[in-house]
Amino acid sequence: xxxxxxxxxxxxxxxxxxxxxxxxxxxxxxxxxxxxxxxxxxxxxxxxxxxxxxxxxxxxxxxxxxxxxxxxxxxxxxxxxxxxxxxxxxxxxxxxxxxxxxxxxxxxxxxxxxxxxxxxxxxxxxxxxxxxxxxxxxxxxxxxxxxxxxxxxxxxxxxxxxxxxxxxxxxxxxxxxxxxxxxxxxxxxxxxxxxxxxxxxxxxxxxxxxxxxxxxxxxxxxxxxxxxxxxxxxxxxxxxxxxxxxxxxxxxxxxxxxxxxxxxxxxxxxxxxxxxxxxxxxxxxxxxxxxxxxxxxxxxxxxxxxxxxxxxxxx
Numbered sequence: 001x002x003x004x005x006x007x008x009x010x011x012x013x014x015x016x017x018x019x020x021x022x023x024x025x026x027x028x029x030x031x032x033x034x035x036x037x038x039x040x041x042x043x044x045x046x047x048x049x050x051x052x053x054x055x056x057x058x059x060x061x062x063x064x065x066x067x068x069x070x071x072x073x074x075x076x077x078x079x080x081x082x083x084x085x086x087x088x089x090x091x092x093x094x095x096x097x098x099x100x101x102x103x104x105x106x107x108x109x110x111x112x113x114x115x116x117x118x119x120x121x122x123x124x125x126x127x128x129x130x131x132x133x134x135x136x137x138x139x140x141x142x143x144x145x146x147x148x149x150x151x152x153x154x155x156x157x158x159x160x161x162x163x164x165x166x167x168x169x170x171x172x173x174x175x176x177x178x179x180x181x182x183x184x185x186x187x188x189x190x191x192x193x194x195x196x197x198x199x200x201x202x203x204x205x206x207x208x209x210x211x212x213x214x215x216x217x218x219x220x221x222x223x224x225x226x227x228x229x230x231x232x233x234x235x236x237x238x239x240x241x242x243x244x245x246x247x248x249x250x251x252x253x254x255x256x257x258x259x260x261x262x263x264x265x266x267x268x269x270x271x272x273x274x275x276x277x278x279x280x281x282x283x284x285x286x287x288x289x290x291x292x293x294x295x296x297x298x299x300x301x302x303x304x305x306x307x308x309x310x311x312x313x314x315x
Contacts, residue, residue, distance in 0.1 A: 001014045001043030001298065002015035002273075003015065004278065004280065006181075006218055007181050007216050008181055008216055009153075009154045011083060013045070013046040013083050014043070015280065016269065017046040017220060017280055017283070018035070018036070018047050019048045020036075020047055020049045020053070020065045020068070020069060021049070021053045021054055021065060021284065022054055022286070023035070023068045023069065024054075024064040024068030024069075025054040026286075027286050031286055032072070035285050035286065036069075036072050038285075039295075045083055047082060047083070048086075048184075048282050049066050049084070049085070049086045049117075050065070050066075050086055050087035050090065050128055051066060051087065051090075051109055051112060052087070052099060052128065053065035063112065066116035066117050067116045069117055070118035070119070073117070073118065073119070079119060083123045083124065084124070085122075085123060086113050086117070086122055086126070087127070088101070088106055088109035088110065088113070088126070088128060089101040089105065089106065089109065089127050089129060089131055090129050090200075101127055101131035101139045101142075102134045103139075106142040106143060106146070110125070110146055110152065114151065120150075120151075121151060121152065121153060122151065122153070124152075124154050125152040125154070126184055127139065127155075127160070129159040130202075132164075136164070136167060136171055137171050137175070140168055140171050140177050140179075143178060144172070144178045147178040154178075154182075156183060157180040158184040159185065159202040160180075161202060162207065162208055165183060165211075165217070166211075166215070169215070180217070181217065182217055183217055183219055183220070184220040184221075184222055184282070185201075185203060185219060185221065186198055186201045186202065186204065186221070187203065187204040187223075187272075188223060188224050188241075189224075189230075189250075189253060189268045189272075190237055190241040190250065191241070191314065192240040192241055193243050196240045204279075209275070209279070218277070219277070220281075221280065222282045224268060224281040225265050225283070230265055230268060237250075244315070248313050248314045249310075251313070252309055252310060253267055253313070256302070256309065256310060260300060260306075263293055265293055265294070265297070266294075266297040266300055267297075267302070267310075268297075269281050269283070269294065269297035270298075270300040270301075270302050271310050274301075274307055
């Protein structure tokens with residue numbers, strides 16, 4: 001497994017982060033353990049979860065992923081080898097769950113996360129979705145208190161607009177608080193229709209990548225493979241990506257994949273890792289074959305010519 005420096009955090013993380021959203025809920029205990037073991041055996045040490053995962057599955061209320069990870073780490077006795085990231089604050093006004101980014105909500109959320117994960121300190125804690133009902137200084141101060149208390153090492157922001165992320169970092173800098181040091185956004189090779197709003201999710205674009213490079217705030221990409229839509233004939237890309245630009249980009253993607261004797265999924269992941277700045281994909285898998293395909297992306301080298309073709313495809 002390749003290792004990357006995560007911006008200014010000083011942490012070294014696996015080039016492919018394993019997303020565990022459906023572990024312990026849609027994916028059975030056995031399947032979840034198999035995926036974790038396979039990733040670990042390949043050298044993977046970077047795991048991503050959230051306190052909300054996966055409340056939308058029948059019979060689930062959130063916390064199932066963290067609970068399964070906690071049990072797996074305890075059984076494997078490998079906590080000290082891992083970088084664990086979780087999240088708080090995904091607003092859920094419909095079901096009334098306590099998941100905003102007020103100081104009280106953040107303080108309650110971390111206690112539940114640490115208990116479910118069976119750990120004392122979380123390596124990386126994200127604000128899951130920007131909560132504009134709470135002043136940014138309240139949110140940032142609450143997160144800073146967690147760092148000072150030794151419950152969290154580093155902070156990240158997910159689903160934040162650039163101006164809100166920069167405002168939060170400015171507040172932290174001015175007041176001597178811990179800043180957001182990375183961001184996690186929706187990102188894939190296909191580009192959505194201009195101005196499409198994924199609310200409450202935020203999709204990364206070239207401007208966000210420029211910010212990531214200039215501010216040394218690394219981008220981690222969720223949903224990079226769009227649930228297999230690049231490779232599965234029975235599944236098409238979501239509606240926001242169904243426009244002529246995507247057709248041109250996917251055509252080039254598949255041409256490069258054929259030339260490399262690789263899958264389009266592998267090329268997408270390799271393209272992210274070779275981008276400037278590099279983007280860390282958050283992969284997912286529910287079978288050995290899917291995991292092997294994802295890991296196989298680490299063996300690809302696109303080089304300048306193929307990167308230029310992929311970057312330049314489309315309008």
